[in-house]
Amino acid sequence: MKKELDYIRVDGALGGSQDWLLDPFMKGGGCAAVTACDLCIYFAKQKGLEELYPYDAEHPGKRDFIRFTRQMKPYLHPRWQGIDTTDIYLEGIRSYWRDVKCEALTAEGFQGTEAYCKAEEAVKKQIDGGFPIPFLTLHHKNPRMKEYVWHWYNLAGYEAYEEEFYVKAVTYGEMEWLNFKELWDTGFERRGGMILLSDAAAI
16 A cells, blocks of 8 residues: 655755755754745645745745745744754744644644554554654664654655555655654654644544
8 A cells, every 4th residue: 555645846856955045054954944844835735725835836946945944944943952852843833823824734743752553553644634744853773764863854655565664755855765663663762753733623
């Protein structure tokens, strides 16, 4: 079974990229803001929530994306320890939604300390429902995951076959399929987590 979201493309790239940003602080630590920008464009396009994105959601361009990250920066700005908890992310994204008067979405945190089986079910439910997943990895024991350490990125799909379960990770304008069990098992006591989104009307 395979499920992929119709994720946004920005001038051909799969979502936005931190590497485009001119602000040195955002270029080095703006990953949370970039995932939030991707989300807002995605929901503006897929759900008609035009208040979330002040530019053309049907044809998002690199220049507008960079401008949008400047607007998102006050809500999810880089800081010394990074945006290293789901609570900080939630505070930022909810504040942005409130300021642009978007009441259609809700969000909650799902901690990296939860059991793997619960995490897998949460991913399936989110993707099946049409919701990308902002995902935070802190430390990780597997060198293969080094590009995702202390980093926010979005999950935009999953593939399950036999006993394997993979997720589609989107970051820096590209994607990669990752073994979700390996990703979830960081090997460290302090873990990241993910943001679970839903329609406010469904609650």
